[in-house]
Each structure stands twice: as structure tokens, then as C-alpha cells.
Amino acid sequence: MLLRAGDLGVLLAGAGLVAALTVFAWSGDRGDTAVIRAAGQVIQTTALTHAQRFSVSGPLGATQIEIEPGRARIARDPSPRQLCVKQGWLTQSGQAALCLPNQVSLEIRGRTPAYDTLGY
Amino acid sequence: MTRLAIELPVTPDDRRIARLAALAIGLTLAEAAIPSPLPGVKPGLANIVILLVLLQYGWRTAAWVSGLRVLGGGILLGSLFAPGFWLSATGAFVSLAVLALARHLPSRHFGPVSLSVLAAFGHIGGQVALAGLWLLPSAALLKLLPLFAAAALIFGAVNGVIVARVLAAPASDRRQSVPCTHP
Numbered sequence: 491m492l493l494r495a496g497d498l499g500v501l502l503a504g505a506g507l508v509a510a511l512t513v514f515a516w517s518g519d520r521g522d523t524a525v526i527r528a529a530g531q532v533i534q535t536t537a538l539t540h541a542q543r544f545s546v547s548g549p550l551g552a553t554q555i556e557i558e559p560g561r562a563r564i565a566r567d568p569s570p571r572q573l574c575v576k577q578g579w580l581t582q583s584g585q586a587a588l589c590l591p592n593q594v595s596l597e598i599r600g601r602t603p604a605y606d607t608l609g610y
Numbered sequence: 611m612t613r614l615a616i617e618l619p620v621t622p623d624d625r626r627i628a629r630l631a632a633l634a635i636g637l638t639l640a641e642a643a644i645p646s647p648l649p650g651v652k653p654g655l656a657n658i659v660i661l662l663v664l665l666q667y668g669w670r671t672a673a674w675v676s677g678l679r680v681l682g683g684g685i686l687l688g689s690l691f692a693p694g695f696w697l698s699a700t701g702a703f704v705s706l707a708v709l710a711l712a713r714h715l716p717s718r719h720f721g722p723v724s725l726s727v728l729a730a731f732g733h734i735g736g737q738v739a740l741a742g743l744w745l746l747p748s749a750a751l752l753k754l755l756p757l758f759a760a761a762a763l764i765f766g767a768v769n770g771v772i773v774a775r776v777l778a779a780p781a782s783d784r785r786q787s788v789p790c791t792h793p
Binding site: 492493494495496497499500501504505507508511512514515516520560 | 721723731775
């Protein structure tokens with residue numbers, strides 16, 4: 491007998507893994523570019539290909555931005571409520587972390603922009 | 611009179627490992643001639659040998675054959691200690707580790723196909739992990755994951771069916787049971 495009951499289970503689990511990976515890697519629009527703004531001006535546009543760190547100064551102090559392959563986040567920010575830091579890693583095109591008190595924003599862009607324009 | 615030739619004692623086990631490793635290396639070389647659209651996507655024919663060895667002679671022998679296969683293949687393909695060699699070695703190592711656990715699955719329900727598929731996933735998993743950490747730390751590798759996983763599933767299943775058929779064949783058809791003759 492070539493296939494036993496467990497073999498079918500393993501094959502199905504394998505197919506499930508392949509399907510899950512397909513959804514994970516190919517669905518949605520994973521962003522490939524990070525756009526960093528300070529006081530409304532774009533100050534840095536960088537590809538999400540390798541680890542980088544940026545420090546952007548605003549009215550309250552310095553905002554640390556961390557870029558890693560495929561994702562980006564605000565690592566540290568002087569804003570009182572830390573909302574943009576708590577957003578964590580951004581991966582999808584159109585996602586943005588806004589540090590309003592410090593007037594710094596980080597936006598992820600993909601090949602096809604999710605929105606024509608965003609007003610904050 | 612001093613003896614000039616140093617003779618190392620060779621056990622039948624050593625001969626068997628050498629013979630099986632030669633078979634696995636042969637398959638590795640044959641496979642290297644097959645063009646592949648994506649580096650890393652290969653049928654993994656040598657894994658048929660590794661799996662047969664595992665099921666017939668146990669994990670220790672399989673680990674020896676696998677290690678010699680990676681080393682011998684690296685020497686013959688000219689990729690010894692090159693990145694491709696390390697990818698191959700990591701894949702073989704993870705696949706053996708997976709097999710060490712998977713062979714304890716109840717054999718009434720889990721046959722060679724299960725072991726082969728799990729080993730194939732271990733193989734590509736180890737390679738992709740090393741490639742991601744060391745060679746290509748970028749998001750591009752992520753996009754290829756589904757292709758790698760699908761290849762592992764298909765080739766793992768096919769290899770597993772081949773192993774199951776070889777094991778099911780009458781013993782007289784099997785070259786492996788022919789004793790090794792010493793010249």
C-alpha cells in the first residue's frame with residue numbers, strides 16, 4: 491500500500507501550508523518603499539530592502555525610524571501618547587504611522603498606491 | 611621489515627555506507643545536470659537513497675550517507691565550501707533532524723510518503739532560513755516561499771511514492787541486498 495491514512499494527512503497539511511504561504515506572501519500589496527515626512531515635507535524616501543535607521547527632528551525632539559527588509563516602524567518618539575510607536579511594524583502599502591505632536595509621519599508605499607491622496 | 615601500507619580495518623558497515631553514499635552522490639550529479647528555473651528547486655533524487663537507508667539501516671547510517679553525499683557532491687561539483695555547499699549542508703542537516711523525529715511516527719499510519727514530504731519541507735526550510743539570514747536578507751525571498759513549498763510538497767510526495775514502491779518490490783529485485791565483493 492503506497493499511501494496510508496497519515497500520509498494523506500501529511501499531504502493535506504503540506505497543501506495547507508503551501509496555500510497559507512501563498513496567501514501570506516502574494517496577497518495584499520506588501521509595500522516596498524517607506525516615505526518619511528517632517529512638517530509636511532518629504533525628507534526621505536527609501537526602499538524596504540535592508541536595515542536602516544533614521545533620526546528625524548521635530549518640534550518636540552528626535553523621532554527614530556527603523557527600516558528592515560519588508561517593514562518599517564517608528565522605534566522611538568517624544569510624543570506624549572506614543573500612538574505612532576504603538577502601531578508597531580508597518581508592512582502593507584498604504585499603512586502609515588503618524589506622530590502628530592512631533593509632526594513626523596512614516597508611510598509605506600507599494601507598486602500600486604492604495605490611495606490617491608491622504609489628508610492628515 | 612617495516613610495513614609500508616597502513617591498513618585501516620574496514621567493517622561491512624563502512625562498505626555499505628560507502629556504497630550507498632556513492633549511489634546518492636551519483637544521483638546528486640545527475641540532478642545537477644537538470645536545468646532548474648529557480649535555484650533551490652530540485653527533485654532531490656538523493657533523498658530517495660537517504661530515505662531507503664533510514665528505513666532499512668536506521669538513522670545513524672542515513673546521517674553518514676547524507677553527510678558523505680553533501681561532501682562528495684560538493685567536491686565533484688566544484689562547490690565545496692561555496693554558498694551552495696552550505697545551503698545544501700544546512701538543508702541536509704535540517705532534513706535529517708526532521709527525520710530523526712518523524713521516524714518515531716506510528717508506521718501503521720505514516721508511510722515513506724509522510725517521511726519524504728516532511729524531509730523535503732525540512733530541506734527547503736533549512737535552505738531558505740540560511741539564505742534569508744545570510745545570503746539574501748531581503749523581502750524578495752518571501753515572495754518565493756510559496757514556490758519553494760509547493761516544489762517540496764510535489765517532489766517530496768513523488769520521492770516518497772518511489773521509496774514505497776522500492777520497499778514493496780521483492781527483495782531479489784533490489785541491488786542493495788547484493789553483498790559487496792572485495793576485489
